[in-house]
Amino acid sequence: MYDFIKDPSIYNFVRGPLVWIAFLVFIGGGIYKVRHLILLAKSEKVVMPYISLKLTLRSLLHWLIPFNSVNWRLRPVITIVTFLFHIGLVFTPIFLVAHNVLIYESWGISWWTISEQLADIMTMIVIGSCIFFFLRRILAPEVRFVTFADDYIILAISFLPFITGFLAYHQWFLPNKTMVILHMLFGEIMLIAIPFTRLGHMFYFFLTRAFMGSDHGFRHSRDW
Numbered sequence: 001m002y003d004f005i006k007d008p009s010i011y012n013f014v015r016g017p018l019v020w021i022a023f024l025v026f027i028g029g030g031i032y033k034v035r036h037l038i039l040l041a042k043s044e045k046v047v048m049p050y051i052s053l054k055l056t057l058r059s060l061l062h063w064l065i066p067f068n069s070v071n072w073r074l075r076p077v078i079t080i081v082t083f084l085f086h087i088g089l090v091f092t093p094i095f096l097v098a099h100n101v102l103i104y105e106s107w108g109i110s111w112w113t114i115s116e117q118l119a120d121i122m123t124m125i126v127i128g129s130c131i132f133f134f135l136r137r138i139l140a141p142e143v144r145f146v147t148f149a150d151d152y153i154i155l156a157i158s159f160l161p162f163i164t165g166f167l168a169y170h171q172w173f174l175p176n177k178t179m180v181i182l183h184m185l186f187g188e189i190m191l192i193a194i195p196f197t198r199l200g201h202m203f204y205f206f207l208t209r210a211f212m213g214s215d216h217g218f219r220h221s222r223d224w
């Protein structure tokens with residue numbers, strides 16, 4: 001049988017052009033999404049007049065501190081898992097030695113890195129959090145009620161780069177090269193999916209805060 005994993009052109013494609021495509025779609029899609037939402041808000045004449053930078057920043061700061069807002073305090077376990085999950089999710093890939101080496105090889109730039117041990121721990125936290133969110137979605141009736149297929153899909157898209165990166169690093173199960181190829185593919189799928197799915201909240205969460213924070217400060221409403 002033809003062993004496609006051993007074919008170097010597969011590796012080269014996933015390690016080369018597909019990385020470019022993934023980053024271009026991720027950044028271009030993100031810019032498009034934010035622009036689109038701002039234009040939409042402008043066309044709704046009732047939104048823009050009371051958006052205030054001061055109230056937006058106040059709301060963002062208030063909410064980014066764990067346990068500071070009412071909703072975070074009401075659900076302490078979820079709050080801790082959500083914060084740890086996001087810290088691992090965003091910072092591990094950026095400060096990972098393996099990623100920095102690849103970026104240096106390709107573009108000649110590099111930045112700070114975290115130790116491999118810390119990266120491994122943060123990776124396990126992300127993997128564990130995904131399992132936690134998954135179980136919560138199937139086991140808690142009030143969550144299951146509002147869970148649809150796309151909730152599982154975005155969870156899987158977040159989970160797969162971490163589990164495959166972890167397995168590649170430890171060289172478990174599949175031959176290393178196969179796992180690295182799978183990891184790169186899932187990483188690229190995640191980057192491409194972010195602008196087009198609810199994962200896009202990483203680009204527009206500050207707009208949600210701008211709306212809710214300003215609305216609250218302006219009208220003292222509590223629409224949420």
Ligand code: HEM
Pocket residue numbers: 015019022089092093096098099102116119120123161162165166167168169170176180183184186187188190191
């Ligand atoms: C865009 C293309 C990507 C490429 C080319 C890439 C490449 C790599 C490579 C070569 C490794 C090392 C594997 C080994 O040691 O054998 C790795 C590890 C890892 N990558 Fe990526 N990666 C990509 C995207 C991502 C994304 C989007 C994420 C998560 C958001 C991610 C998270 C990780 C993690 C968590 C590890 C393992 C950390 C550990 O347990 O030590 N990668 N990646």
Ligand code: HEM
Pocket residue numbers: 078082086089090133134151154155158190194199201202205
């Ligand atoms: C960088 C800025 C980001 C912020 C401020 C942010 C914020 C949030 C918040 C507030 C929630 C709701 C938590 C809850 O239900 O209690 C959430 C959920 C989630 N976020 Fe993010 N996020 C960010 C980036 C990302 C990225 C880059 C990804 C993945 C690519 C991601 C994946 C998820 C997932 C999968 C959930 C849902 C977990 C579940 O099933 O309940 N987030 N995020």
